Amino acid sequence: MTTGTKKYSIFKRKGYLWFTLAFFLVSVVLHWYFGWKVFVEEQMQHGQPVITSDYISEMMRDTMENWQSEFLQLIWQVAGLAFLWYCGSSQSKEGDDRKEEKLDFIIRKLDPERAEQLLAAWKEKYPDH
Template identity: 65%
Template sequence: MKTNQKSPSYLKRKAYFWVTLLLFLASIALHWYFGWKDYLNEQMAHSQPAEVPEYAVQMMRETMENWQSEFLQLIWQVVGLSFLWYCGSPQSKEGDDRREEKLDFIIKHLEPGKADELLEQWKIKYPDK
C-alpha cells in the first residue's frame, strides 16, 4: 500500500527551523544596526570618535544581558520540557496512554470484527517506544 507521493523537501521538513533562524538573524542584525546608530549619536554628543572595538564590546554586553534575562529562561523551559517529554517522564506518558486507550475503545466499537487485526497491524507498524 505504497503511494508515489514525494516526501517533502529538506527545506519544507525543516521550515520551522529555517523561519526561526531567519527571524533570529534579522533581530540580531537589527539590534546591532540600531545599537550602532545610538552609539554614533552618543559619541557625537560627547565629541568622541566612534571606535568599532568599543562598540563591539558594548553591544556584546547588551546582547548577553538580553540573552541572560529573556532567552535563556525561555530556552531552558522549552528544551527542558522537550527533553523530559522525549525521555518519557510519567507526566508526558500519562496523556498518551489515556489517548491510546480511548482510540482502541473507539476502533473496537466501530470495527468489532476487524479491530484486533487492525490494532495488531498498527502495533507492528508503530511499535511502542
C-alpha cells in the first residue's frame, strides 16, 4: 500500500476477465470432449474408422458455426461495447472528461482556497488510466 491507496494484483483488478477466460476455455474443452465421444460413437455405429483429422474438421466447422451465430450477433455487441467503453474510446471519454471539468469548476467555486490542493490530492489518489 502506498499513501492510503490499495495496489491490487492484476488478478484482482482483472478478475472478471480471468473468470470469463477460464469459463470460455472450460466450455470449449468440454464442447470438444463431448464432441469426440459422439464422433467415436457415430463412427462405430457406421463401421467406420475413427480418424482424428475428420473429427477436427467436423468440430472446427461446428465451432465456427456456433461462433458465427452467437459471437458475431450477440457477444460482440456486448463485449465489444464494454471493451471500447473500458478502454476509453473517444465516445466514452467525452462524457467523463466533460463531467470532470464541470466538477473541477464547481469545486473551485465552492472552496477557492483549498480547491487546487483537493484536486491534486484526488488526482494522486485516483490517477488517470
